[in-house]
Amino acid sequence: MNQMSNKEIMPRRALSSSFSRKSIFKLLALLLIIIVFLIPIYRLVWMSFQVDGSLSFANYTTILQDGKTWSVLHNTILVVLGSTAISVSLGILLAWLVAYTDIRAKKMMQFFIVLPFVIPSYISTLAWTQFFGANGLYGKLMSMLPFATEEINLYSMGGIIFVLGLSHYPLVYLLSVSVFRRIPREVEHASRVSGASGWKTFLKVTLPLALPGIASGGLLAFIANLDNFGIPAFLGIPAQIDVLSTYIYQQVIGFGPSAFQRAATFSVILGVLALLGTLVQWFLLRKSKRLETTVEDKTPRIFLGKWKPLIEVGLWCFFFITSIVPFISMGMTSLLSAYGVDFTWENISLKNYQFILETSPKAKRAIGNSVQLALVITIVGVLIGTAFAYYRIRKPNRLNQLSEMAISLPYALPGTVMALSMIFAWMEPIPGWNPGIYGSIMILFIAYITRFLILQVRGSITAVLQVDYSMEEAAIVSGSTGFSKWKEILLPLMLPSILSGAFLVFLTALTELTVSSLLWSSNAETIGVIIFSFEQAGYTTYSTAMSSLIIFLIILGFLLLSGVQFFWSRKVASKQ
Amino acid sequence: MSIKISQISKQFDQFTALKDIQLSIEPGEFIAILGPSGCGKTTLLRLLAGFLSPTAGSIEIGESQVGTAKRSLPPEQRNIGMVFQSFALWPHLNVKDHIRFPIQHHRFVPSALKKNEAKRVEEVLKMVDLESFADRMPSELSGGQKQRVALARAIAPKPELLLMDEPLSNLDAELRMEMRNEIQSIHRLTGATIVYVTHDQGEALAMADRIVVMNQGEIEQVGTPPEIFARPKTPFVAKFVGKANLVKGSWKEGKFTPESLPNVQWQDNGIEEGMKNQGYYPARPEQLQLTKDQDIQNAIPAVITSVQYQGKEIHYLVQALEQEWSVHADIFDKFDLGEQVYIQLKGAVVKDRVKV
Numbered sequence: 001m002n003q004m005s006n007k008e009i010m011p012r013r014a015l016s017s018s019f020s021r022k023s024i025f026k027l028l029a030l031l032l033i034i035i036v037f038l039i040p041i042y043r044l045v046w047m048s049f050q051v052d053g054s055l056s057f058a059n060y061t062t063i064l065q066d067g068k069t070w071s072v073l074h075n076t077i078l079v080v081l082g083s084t085a086i087s088v089s090l091g092i093l094l095a096w097l098v099a100y101t102d103i104r105a106k107k108m109m110q111f112f113i114v115l116p117f118v119i120p121s122y123i124s125t126l127a128w129t130q131f132f133g134a135n136g137l138y139g140k141l142m143s144m145l146p147f148a149t150e151e152i153n154l155y156s157m158g159g160i161i162f163v164l165g166l167s168h169y170p171l172v173y174l175l176s177v178s179v180f181r182r183i184p185r186e187v188e189h190a191s192r193v194s195g196a197s198g199w200k201t202f203l204k205v206t207l208p209l210a211l212p213g214i215a216s217g218g219l220l221a222f223i224a225n226l227d228n229f230g231i232p233a234f235l236g237i238p239a240q241i242d243v244l245s246t247y248i249y250q251q252v253i254g255f256g257p258s259a260f261q262r263a264a265t266f267s268v269i270l271g272v273l274a275l276l277g278t279l280v281q282w283f284l285l286r287k288s289k290r291l292e293t294t295v296e297d298k299t300p301r302i303f304l305g306k307w308k309p310l311i312e313v314g315l316w317c318f319f320f321i322t323s324i325v326p327f328i329s330m331g332m333t334s335l336l337s338a339y340g341v342d343f344t345w346e347n348i349s350l351k352n353y354q355f356i357l358e359t360s361p362k363a364k365r366a367i368g369n370s371v372q373l374a375l376v377i378t379i380v381g382v383l384i385g386t387a388f389a390y391y392r393i394r395k396p397n398r399l400n401q402l403s404e405m406a407i408s409l410p411y412a413l414p415g416t417v418m419a420l421s422m423i424f425a426w427m428e429p430i431p432g433w434n435p436g437i438y439g440s441i442m443i444l445f446i447a448y449i450t451r452f453l454i455l456q457v458r459g460s461i462t463a464v465l466q467v468d469y470s471m472e473e474a475a476i477v478s479g480s481t482g483f484s485k486w487k488e489i490l491l492p493l494m495l496p497s498i499l500s501g502a503f504l505v506f507l508t509a510l511t512e513l514t515v516s517s518l519l520w521s522s523n524a525e526t527i528g529v530i531i532f533s534f535e536q537a538g539y540t541t542y543s544t545a546m547s548s549l550i551i552f553l554i555i556l557g558f559l560l561l562s563g564v565q566f567f568w569s570r571k572v573a574s575k576q
Numbered sequence: 577m578s579i580k581i582s583q584i585s586k587q588f589d590q591f592t593a594l595k596d597i598q599l600s601i602e603p604g605e606f607i608a609i610l611g612p613s614g615c616g617k618t619t620l621l622r623l624l625a626g627f628l629s630p631t632a633g634s635i636e637i638g639e640s641q642v643g644t645a646k647r648s649l650p651p652e653q654r655n656i657g658m659v660f661q662s663f664a665l666w667p668h669l670n671v672k673d674h675i676r677f678p679i680q681h682h683r684f685v686p687s688a689l690k691k692n693e694a695k696r697v698e699e700v701l702k703m704v705d706l707e708s709f710a711d712r713m714p715s716e717l718s719g720g721q722k723q724r725v726a727l728a729r730a731i732a733p734k735p736e737l738l739l740m741d742e743p744l745s746n747l748d749a750e751l752r753m754e755m756r757n758e759i760q761s762i763h764r765l766t767g768a769t770i771v772y773v774t775h776d777q778g779e780a781l782a783m784a785d786r787i788v789v790m791n792q793g794e795i796e797q798v799g800t801p802p803e804i805f806a807r808p809k810t811p812f813v814a815k816f817v818g819k820a821n822l823v824k825g826s827w828k829e830g831k832f833t834p835e836s837l838p839n840v841q842w843q844d845n846g847i848e849e850g851m852k853n854q855g856y857y858p859a860r861p862e863q864l865q866l867t868k869d870q871d872i873q874n875a876i877p878a879v880i881t882s883v884q885y886q887g888k889e890i891h892y893l894v895q896a897l898e899q900e901w902s903v904h905a906d907i908f909d910k911f912d913l914g915e916q917v918y919i920q921l922k923g924a925v926v927k928d929r930v931k932v
Contacts, residue, residue, distance in 0.1 A: 186664035189627060192651040193658040193739075194729065195682030204677075208668045 036450055037406040040425035047264040047424055059265040076243040079160050080225045086165025087221035091172025092214055099180035102300035103312050112319040117170040118554060120511040122230030123547045125163050127326035129154050130333045130544060135340060137329045155239040163231050166322055168224045172217035179213025181296040212284045219281035223274050227414035229514035234535060244270045248416045252518055267417040278412045327551060334545035352545035366530040369441060374509040377448045381505045385456030386498060393464040408454040415514030422447045422519060441524040447515050452505050459501015463494035496565045503561045511550055577638045577736035577769050578603050584633035586619050593619040595793045606763050606770045608784035610777060616793040617773045618741060624771060625658055625739055626651040637737060655684040657730030661742040663722045665714040671725050672710045675700050675732045682733035703765060704728045720751045731766055740772040756782055777817045781805060789813050809850045814858035821901045823857040832857045834897060840874045842921050861904040866917045875918035880911050
């Protein structure tokens with residue numbers, strides 16, 4: 001009798017102790033999330049209300065009375081609206097063509113469409129300036145024409161709008177194309193049978209159904225254009241055109257008497273704008289999921305007939321001019337022995353590459369730093385991000401949901417705002433105690449993890465969703481739990497998606513500019529910072545050489561990743 | 577409205593979906609196009625609607641030619657209504673808007689109807705019994721209600737031709753039975769010509785005036801439901817519609833003798849010439865009975881391989897003459913698995929009375 005009751009109690013005791021251990025673990029995780037992801041933002045907001053150590057609205061009132069503020073806001077609105085208009089029209093047009101018509105080689109097109117998304121925007125900017133530059137390909141091509149053409153100056157409002165618009169149309173494209181494909185064709189057929197013509201069907205049925213998706217993509221482009229630092233920094237600062245993101249940067253760099261408070265106040269304004277955008281975008285995206293079907297219909301609905309070759313040639317010209325030619329221009333500049341000389345055999349040399357890879361200690365150090373940062377962030381991200389994604393999907397609860405929102409907050413905020421909040425949070429983690437994190441590479445590690453963890457979490461969530469829970473249950477029933485379950489069942493199925501997330505994190509961290517431009521210190525430079533400072537100092541041959549090198553590495557990484565994913569999926573498929 | 581389909585063929589790249597289809601449909605007729613998936617029935621319907629154009633041949637609806645290889649009228653210029661398998665409701669419009677849409681856009685709507693739009697909407701809502709759901713969105717409706725909206729939208733502009741693409745296959749069994757009545761009453765009320773595509777022979781038999789059985793892009797047989805069921809002209813129709821056992825053998829002077837059983841003779845109870853020429857006797861499961869009495873004449877020895885109790889009857893599978901036979905017996909004829917039995921034709925008892 002006695003033994004029996006003991007047996008009954010024992011497992012319950014074990015259970016209860018693991019329960020309490022679990023709740024301690026949960027509490028710690030929660031505390032960590034609050035400290036890492038939320039406190040910095042709180043400190044930023046708090047700083048914007050500080051004047052001489054006391055709480056006040058004075059920062060806001062002085063800023064709003066400053067004429068410069070209004071000119072910056074005016075520029076920002078103009079730049080963001082203009083570039084968003086370009087992004088939205090290009091994105092919708094391409095999405096509709098790819099989703100609805102029978103043009104060929106859609107996979108190849110998709111690759112070129114996504115390309116501006118993968119290449120850091122400041123590198124694209126550099127490429128465009130070389131294309132339109134004094135000795136660039138554009139001038140050469142135009143001089144062949146019989147009539148004189150006007151020179152195009154990218155260092156202008158129009159230039160910023162143009163490059164921003166071209167850099168962010170993939171966002172609109174990606175969201176719209178899946179919405180277009182998810183509209184069931186019967187719904188359009190029903191409208192035709194009811195007597196509406198093709199055009200009327202597009203207006204009354206297709207467009208209203210696609211609108212939430214398109215609007216959500218448009219808002220994403222809006223936020224990206226608002227947040228972007230690289231493009232207005234490369235094009236706007238030399239021309240003295242300031243937008244919010246670059247103005248905040250200049251405030252911090254300028255070190256005025258109340259620089260931090262002013263920057264914090266501007267950051268709060270910019271941050272609120274960006275978060276509002278994100279909120280509306282999120283709401284619209286949820287609404288667009290209301291479509292009854294979730295299957296994407298990839299067969300063409302509209303046959304272009306005799307127009308097809310013409311449209312295809314037009315599209316390929318567009319891709320060639322926007323995605324290849326500027327980078328060729330940049331590559332050409334990087335091979336010149338001196339900036340401004342003609343591109344002839346005598347003037348071609350590899351000495352710029354030799355300079356950045358051998359001679360310049362700063363450049364070498366920056367490459368080392370960025371690679372090291374990217375590698376560490378990627379590994380830490382894969383471990384923490386996948387673990388979190390697993391719990392988020394398998395044991396969904398309020399706490400997980402809120403934690404995900406907290407983790408995504410630093411990424412939703414503009415880079416300059418986020419970097420500033422890092423300074424406030426980690427310069428003196430406990431008020432009065434400065435361990436020297438700010439001013440060393442440590443601050444970059446912390447900032448990158450805070451900002452980019454969500455990218456890995458999203459990649460890993462996709463991965464976890466791909467493995468149906470029943471597969472895991474089958475593994476458990478077959479007697480495999482813990483380590484062997486992960487090694488033999490979960491990881492093989494999840495790896496391709498985890499790798500995509502990891503690749504994105506690695507690439508983003510490797511080429512990051514915005515955050516590091518505010519957080520770098522000597523001995524802790526990054527690739528982005530070095531390219532930016534070369535360009536600002538007028539060493540264009542060095543900055544183009546470094547950028548060309550990065551493009552080359554990105555292409556290499558892309559091929560490597562698709563190769564791994566290809567062989568892995570074949571291996572998994574053949575095992576089934 | 578009459579329809580005339582002449583020598584229609586449809587080719588998709590290398591694949592031939594329809595071969596030389598010939599069919600005339602009378603005004604007000606309810607035609608069911610019946611066949612397994614991939615037989616070309618949906619392609620034929622899409623040609624009628626104008627979503628596809630034929631590779632060869634011509635389609636006439638009413639007086640006018642609507643589709644040839646050279647020129648094909650788009651769907652909105654044909655006087656048709658259509659019900660889709662997936663309902664195809666517009667998620668952003670409510671029930672009333674769905675009915676109003678074709679009244680506003682259809683170019684064949686009588687002007688009296690267009691003027692009294694609101695009245696017509698009410699009328700149609702009443703026909704499909706959805707008066708109290710007029711302001712609901714599609715996401716707030718059940719499957720059966722969605723199907724009623726789809727029907728209402730199709731009939732609202734009073735089209736003379738209604739096309740239906742497996743409209744009941746997304747509903748559960750009980751609802752399907754109910755909707756059959758609904759569709760029949762809509763046919764009576766509107767007097768429209770209906771072309772109804774289905775793979776369910778029960779639906780075709782229950783509702784259609786005439787059935788067109790299709791297989792591999794060709795028409796196998798056209799006829800009234802009793803003709804198709806009781807007097808199939810091809811082995812495919814016998815198997816697909818009547819679930820008949822196809823017994824191979826030879827016909828001599830109106831008598832059938834199965835292969836390898838020269839002593840057995842089955843009488844002709846109305847087998848079509850085509851079947852006779854191919855040396856088949858189609859015997860539907862309910863036309864056969866099983867017995868243990870080995871002295872009986874013209875019986876075929878068999879072994880029971882499967883027994884399924886159905887309540888009203890018992891379904892047996894038996895092995896005889898190197899093929900599997902399906903026999904439906906009443907519940908008093910009980911046999912066990914593996915038992916030796918004899919298959920007998922019920923011919924004397926059930927003689928199908930077919931008026932041709």
